[in-house]
Amino acid sequence: MKTIKTCVTALISALLVFSPVAYADKWSDQFPHIKTTGDIPGECSYESMSKKDYSGKTLKINTHAVPVMGEPTALHAEQFAKLTGAKVDVTHTPAGDLYAKAMVPFQAGQAPYDIVFGFSNFINDWRRYLEPVPKKYVEMKQMQDVTPSHIGVASWDGVMYQFPVDGDRHYLKYRKDVIDNPEYQKKYKADTGKELRVPQTWKEYGEMAAYFNDWDWDGDGEKEYGSAEVMKKDDLMYAAFYSRSAAYSKNPKTPGGFFFDLDTMTPLINNPGFVEALTDWVAATKYVPPGGINFGLGDEIGSFGGGQTLFSFSWDDAFVAAMQPDSPINNKVGAAQLPGAMKVWNRKSNSWDEGFNQAPFFVWGWAVGVAKKSKEKEMAFDYLCFFANEANHQADIGIGRFGVNPFRNDDFKAEVWTQIGWDKDIAESYVDTLAKMEESKNRVFPLRVPGTFEFNAALATAAAKALAGQLSPQAALDEAAKQWNDILNRVGKDNVKKAYSVGVAMEDNKL
Amino acid sequence: MNFKHKFVFLFPGLFVLIGILIFPIIFTIRLSLSGWNSYTPEMNFIGITNYIRLFTDDPRFWESFFRLSFLSVTTVILQYVIGFALALMVWREIKFKRFFRVIFLIPMMTTPVIMTVIWRTFFHESLGPVNDLLGNLGVKPILWLSDPVIAKFTVIIVEVWQWTPFMFLLLLAGLLSLPKEPFLAAAIDGASPFRKFVYVTFPLMAPISIGAIIIRLIEASKIMDTVFVLTSGGPGTATETSSFYIYIKGLREFQMGYAATLSFTYLVIMIISLTIIAKVLTKLMIKE
Numbered sequence: 097m098k099t100i101k102t103c104v105t106a107l108i109s110a111l112l113v114f115s116p117v118a119y120a121d122k123w124s125d126q127f128p129h130i131k132t133t134g135d136i137p138g139e140c141s142y143e144s145m146s147k148k149d150y151s152g153k154t155l156k157i158n159t160h161a162v163p164v165m166g167e168p169t170a171l172h173a174e175q176f177a178k179l180t181g182a183k184v185d186v187t188h189t190p191a192g193d194l195y196a197k198a199m200v201p202f203q204a205g206q207a208p209y210d211i212v213f214g215f216s217n218f219i220n221d222w223r224r225y226l227e228p229v230p231k232k233y234v235e236m237k238q239m240q241d242v243t244p245s246h247i248g249v250a251s252w253d254g255v256m257y258q259f260p261v262d263g264d265r266h267y268l269k270y271r272k273d274v275i276d277n278p279e280y281q282k283k284y285k286a287d288t289g290k291e292l293r294v295p296q297t298w299k300e301y302g303e304m305a306a307y308f309n310d311w312d313w314d315g316d317g318e319k320e321y322g323s324a325e326v327m328k329k330d331d332l333m334y335a336a337f338y339s340r341s342a343a344y345s346k347n348p349k350t351p352g353g354f355f356f357d358l359d360t361m362t363p364l365i366n367n368p369g370f371v372e373a374l375t376d377w378v379a380a381t382k383y384v385p386p387g388g389i390n391f392g393l394g395d396e397i398g399s400f401g402g403g404q405t406l407f408s409f410s411w412d413d414a415f416v417a418a419m420q421p422d423s424p425i426n427n428k429v430g431a432a433q434l435p436g437a438m439k440v441w442n443r444k445s446n447s448w449d450e451g452f453n454q455a456p457f458f459v460w461g462w463a464v465g466v467a468k469k470s471k472e473k474e475m476a477f478d479y480l481c482f483f484a485n486e487a488n489h490q491a492d493i494g495i496g497r498f499g500v501n502p503f504r505n506d507d508f509k510a511e512v513w514t515q516i517g518w519d520k521d522i523a524e525s526y527v528d529t530l531a532k533m534e535e536s537k538n539r540v541f542p543l544r545v546p547g548t549f550e551f552n553a554a555l556a557t558a559a560a561k562a563l564a565g566q567l568s569p570q571a572a573l574d575e576a577a578k579q580w581n582d583i584l585n586r587v588g589k590d591n592v593k594k595a596y597s598v599g600v601a602m603e604d605n606k607l
Numbered sequence: 608m609n610f611k612h613k614f615v616f617l618f619p620g621l622f623v624l625i626g627i628l629i630f631p632i633i634f635t636i637r638l639s640l641s642g643w644n645s646y647t648p649e650m651n652f653i654g655i656t657n658y659i660r661l662f663t664d665d666p667r668f669w670e671s672f673f674r675l676s677f678l679s680v681t682t683v684i685l686q687y688v689i690g691f692a693l694a695l696m697v698w699r700e701i702k703f704k705r706f707f708r709v710i711f712l713i714p715m716m717t718t719p720v721i722m723t724v725i726w727r728t729f730f731h732e733s734l735g736p737v738n739d740l741l742g743n744l745g746v747k748p749i750l751w752l753s754d755p756v757i758a759k760f761t762v763i764i765v766e767v768w769q770w771t772p773f774m775f776l777l778l779l780a781g782l783l784s785l786p787k788e789p790f791l792a793a794a795i796d797g798a799s800p801f802r803k804f805v806y807v808t809f810p811l812m813a814p815i816s817i818g819a820i821i822i823r824l825i826e827a828s829k830i831m832d833t834v835f836v837l838t839s840g841g842p843g844t845a846t847e848t849s850s851f852y853i854y855i856k857g858l859r860e861f862q863m864g865y866a867a868t869l870s871f872t873y874l875v876i877m878i879i880s881l882t883i884i885a886k887v888l889t890k891l892m893i894k895e
Contacts, residue, residue, distance in 0.1 A: 196858045203648035221645045321733075329841045330859065387732025389753040389842050404733070546646035550860045557667075557844060564755050564843030582664070587646055 123487075127175055130487040132494075132515065139236045140481035142179060150475050151181035157479075158197055159213040161188045164413065164499035165262070165462045168492050169213065172483045179482075182475060192330065195549060198222065207469035210476040216249050216264075216463035217542040219257055220595050221549075226465035227473055229256040233481055238504075243534055245458055246503040248602050249541070257465055259480040263503020264461025266339040267529050268301075269400060269408045269415045270294060272430040272522070274313060275304075296452070298340060298376050298435045301407060302383070308406045309383040316403070316424075322383030323407040324391060324399035324414075329560035331392030332410075334552040337559050338540065339409060339457045340377055343437035345369030346455035348538045350444050351604040355543050355551075357443065358600050361589050363580040365555060366573035368448070369441030374562055374569035381563055389563055401425070401496070409434060411459070415526070417496030419518055427519045431529045456533035460542040462499060502530055541602050545595040547587045554579035632874075638867035645861040657868035667844065668852055668869060672876070675848040678759065679827040682766040687820055689767065690774030695808075698782045708779070715772035723836040726765045727752070730837075755845035758838050762846050765833050770826070774819055781815030782808075813892040821885050828877055849873050 123135035123142040135142040155176075159169035166188045173184035187209070189197050198212040202225035214222065233239060234256055242250075242260045250258040274280055275294055284292035284307060295301040305322025313320050326336040345354060345367065352358045355365065364370070381389050385404055388395075393410065400408035401417035403425045408414050418429045436454030466476040482488070492500035493507060494516040502508065508531045513523035533539070543551055558576035561567040567575065584592055642653045661668060697707050714722070729737050730751035738748040751761045789811065793803045831850040834840055840847035840855075853873065857866030 192859060196861060199645060199861055328839060329843070330839050330855070385733040386738065386748045386750065387753050390732075390838065392839075399733075547644070549645065550862065553855065553860050560841055561843040564753075564841065564845060566755065566843045566845070586642070586644075591646065 126178075129171060129175070129491050133487050133490050136486040136490075138238055138485055140238065140478065140485040141487065142175075142485075145176065145179040145478065145482050148180045148478060150478075153472060153475055154183040154185060155211070155472055155475050155479055156185045156187070156209045157211040157213070158187045158189055158194070158209040159211075159464075160194060160462070160499075161190050163497040165213060168483070168488075168495075168498045168500055172488060173479070175488075176479050176482050180475075180478075182479075184479070191332075195221075198225075202467070205469065207467040207471075209467060210470040210472050211464060211466055211479065213462060213464045215460045216258060217460040217544045217548050217552075218463065219250075219252055220544050220546055222465060223252050223255075223257045225468055226257045227468045227470070229259055229466075230477060233259070233477055236481070238481070238484065238486060241504040241506055243503060243505060245534055245539075245602075246461075249458065249461070250463065252544075253598060258463040259465065259477070259484065260503055261464055261480065261484045261500065262462040263501050263507075264411050264459050265530070265533050266335065266410055266434060266457045266459050267412075267415075267533065268295070268432045268434055269418070270430050270432065271314075271403075271406050271425065271428060273425075273428040274308065274406055275430065280313070294430065294432045295407070295435045297437050298343060298373070299438070301435045302376060302379055305380070305383040305407055313406075314403065318404075320403070321385040321388070321399075321405045323380060324388065324396045324405040325377075325380060325384060325408065326391060326393050326396050326410055327377075327381070327384070327389050327560075327563055328392040328395075329556050330553070333559065334556040335457075335459045335542070336410060337373065337377065337555065338542075339434055339459070341365075341370045341373035342455035342457050342540045343435065343440065343453055344372045345441050346538055346540050346603075347440045347442050347449060347453065349449065350442055351600075353596070353600050354540050354603060356592075356596055358593065358597060361584060361593050361596075363577040363584075364443060365580065366570070366577040367441055367443060370573055371569050372437075372441075374559060374573060377559070378562055378565075378569060397496070403428075411461075411499075412501035413496050413499055415496075416494070416501075419513075419522070420496055421517055426517075427522060430522060431526045433529055433532060453538070454536075455538045455540050456536050457540045458533070458542065461501065461503075508534075537605055539603060541599050543596075544599055545587075545592045547583055547592070550583045550587075551580055554583065632871075635867045635871050638864055639871050641864040641867075643863040643867075644865075653864070657865050658872070660865065661868055661872060667847075668849070670844065671847045671852040672849045672873070674759075674846070675828060675830065675850075678762060678766070678830060678846075678848065679824055682763050682770070683820060683823045683827050685763070685767045686771045686774045686823060687816070690771045690819075691778050691812075691816075693771070693775045694778040694782055695804075698779060711775050712772045714769050715776070717769075719769055719832050720836055722769060723765060723833050726761075726768075727837050730761055752838055753842050755842055758842060758846050762830075762833055762837060765837060766827065766830065769833070770823065773826075774823060777815065777819040777822070778812065781812050781819075785811050810893075817885065817888045817892060820888060821881065824881060824884065825877075828881075 124131045127142065137143065157169060157173060160166045170186045173186050176182060177184045194214045195218060198209065198214060199221070201208050243263070246260050246263045250256050250260050275292060281292040284290065288303065288307065290303065292304065295304055308320065309322035310319055312318060326333050345364065353364065356363055384391070385399055391399065396408060396410055397414040397417055399405055400414045401423060415429060415431055417423060418425050420426065433454060433456060436452055438452060439448040439450050440453035442449045464480060466473055470476055489504065490512065492498045493502055506512065508527045510520065510523040510527050513526060514520055555576045558572040562569045562572035637650065639657055640652055640654060641650045643650060693711050697704050729735050732738055732748055732750055732753060737751065741749065750757055752758050789807050790803065793807050829850055830848050831854065834846050834848055834851050838846045840851050853866050853869045856862045856869060
């Protein structure tokens with residue numbers, strides 16, 4: 097009996113000493129942000145950071161406005177300061193100015209910020225001014241869990257310049273309480289002769305969105321609408337357009353470029369695949385909420401997350417916001433891959449290939465790097481490593497407004513999401529959607545070439561003209577293609593081609 | 608007597624002038640002859656390539672310029688008419704005159720960006736109170752910000768609301784400084800209020816009116832914050848103005864060289880146009 101008691105006591109003592117829960121109690125008392133998991137041991141955990149001493153040093157960070165990415169930056173800066181004694185100054189900048197705010201001092205050879213936040217597709221313009229992520233961080237355990245796609249997004253020619261803190265992709269979000277509702281399924285069938293299901297193609301998406309537009313289908317006394325989309329020029333609308341175009345234009349039979357033909361560097365954005373997508377999008381202006389043509393990302397998150405629309409597609413934020421406990425549509429939403437198309441343009445044969453095609457879009461996400469001219473590089477990388485440590489990451493991804501989305505293999509486990517209150521089937525459909533995108537062999541990655549901003553802005557302006565009825569889809573995209581050629585001539589075809597070949601290799605599954 | 612030392616006293620002013628006016632203009636001209644952008648961050652020399660691009664291959668700039676002209680002229684005319692009417696109203700002996708004078712000035716005292724955010728919320732097509740109110744009256748939702756034509760008028764409404772008080776203030780100051788004798792003479796002659804306005808008040812106010820209109824035209828031609836916050840130049844490019852377009856080229860797309868070309872060209876055009884407008888207004892409004 098005494099032996100059993102001794103064994104049990106020893107076992108309990110061992111558990112208390114070695115279990116992460118012991119750390120959890122210690123650190124989550126001081127830092128309630130990680131109350132769900134507590135500290136998780138690792139090279140950049142709370143415990144590890146508390147052993148560093150950066151007293152008397154100042155870390156300067158330029159990040160996005162609050163809340164998206166700005167709030168977690170500030171929160172982790174405060175935690176980092178408490179743990180290490182460092183002084184951390186955080187500057188918040190609107191999304192549209194992040195690029196210039198870093199570029200101006202970069203080009204002038206100054207480093208007013210040790211850490212700069214931006215978009216992952218800035219990498220080509222920024223990499224010459226950024227310090228590559230040191231080997232010790234690249235090889236550490238928390239980095240080993242980052243998915244290969246997101247390692248690729250953060251790296252250039254095998255060198256990691258951006259510290260992974262976020263993973264982004266576009267996918268479909270829908271109202272599960274409508275699409276899975278047997279009464280609505282019956283009514284839709286009776287009225288249209290078609291099945292009400294998670295839309296498989298953009299045409300189905302449009303038909304369902306138009307059907308569920310401008311009437312009160314959830315009985316809350318307010319009208320609901322078909323779809324919320326990012327249609328506002330200069331507010332990331334080009335990304336939404338690429339998402340709609342991928343199914344029509346990313347043909348697995350014709351590798352060698354989605355945006356350009358890599359051999360000739362001819363812009364492909366005015367081919368019939370893109371025109372078809374823009375034609376669909378122009379039709380979508382009829383089933384978005386009033387004023388939807390001016391929706392930026394924040395409006396889209398608010399509209400879908402607030403229960404105003406049946407569908408939406410863009411980053412994770414709207415979905416996570418919709419799944420938060422205080423959301424009116426908590427546990428009423430579903431996730432699925434972006435719709436596909438029943439035909440895809442074949443640029444080699446110059447004709448449509450009939451048959452189902454789908455292509456996930458690994459859109460740009462939040463990215464962050466350390467300035468090459470920074471005098472506090474070690475502290476800067478420690479901060480980033482701490483920002484993305486496992487405990488912080490798990491807490492951050494459950495808060496929609498933070499803009500921190502899954503990019504680690506562990507994130508694709510349903511338990512991560514059920515433990516923060518998601519229904520099991522929703523959590524499973526969510527992680528399944530993300531995992532399938534990772535597995536796809538027909539992916540589209542964002543354009544990451546010199547002058548990315550110019551290319552995307554030209555495309556966005558043309559698409560916006562089509563949405564506003566100023567130009568037809570074909571005329572708008574012809575205008576964009578002409579501008580892309582002008583930009584190519586200014587930047588240098590070879591420069592763009594060299595950079596673009598890296599993205600194409602990723603799309604063609606060669607990296 | 609040697610007065611050469613007096614030039615020493617001019618140096619501080621000269622330095623300031625060079626620092627804040629001459630140097631930026633010369634730098635802008637030099638920048639406009641370079642191809643500085645995100646991928647060639649240097650002050651290289653590309654001659655007049657940027658100017659050729661502007662005059663032969665950039666219809667968007669010229670569209671934005673003509674749009675700006677329409678918006679500036681329309682808003683300033685409306686501000687002048689409304690501002691003059693309000694100034695005339697409180698110029699007379701009416702009850703709560705001081706109260707009204709302060710009330711009319713409030714829009715000008717608010718921060719334009721913040722007020723535009725509030726206007727954007729008002730005009731939000733699905734969530735804003737304006738359409739909600741109209742809906743209660745049986746009016747269908749108006750696409751305040753997403754119809755290419757209506758969006759221009761929305762910008763005009765916000766601009767007129769914000770800056771009419773400025774016009775009101777200048778014109779009221781002008782009215783208060785007018786001599787009393789011409790009005791007494793008109794009263795003795797039995798002139799009606801309308802004739803008094805047409806033949807006495809308006810001519811006497813002409814110099815002040817021209818000054819106020821020119822000041823407001825200069826300000827209105829720089830319209831940027833209202834467009835930036837309210838519509839971002841959209842839908843499409845329907846409300847894009849010159850300054851907003853220059854901002855996009857310079858600080859969004861980082862085409863610094865080309866943005867400098869646009870800025871300098873815009874400056875030259877504005878100097879010429881405003882000089883002509885001032886001459887024309889003087890000729891039309893001031894009779895010898």
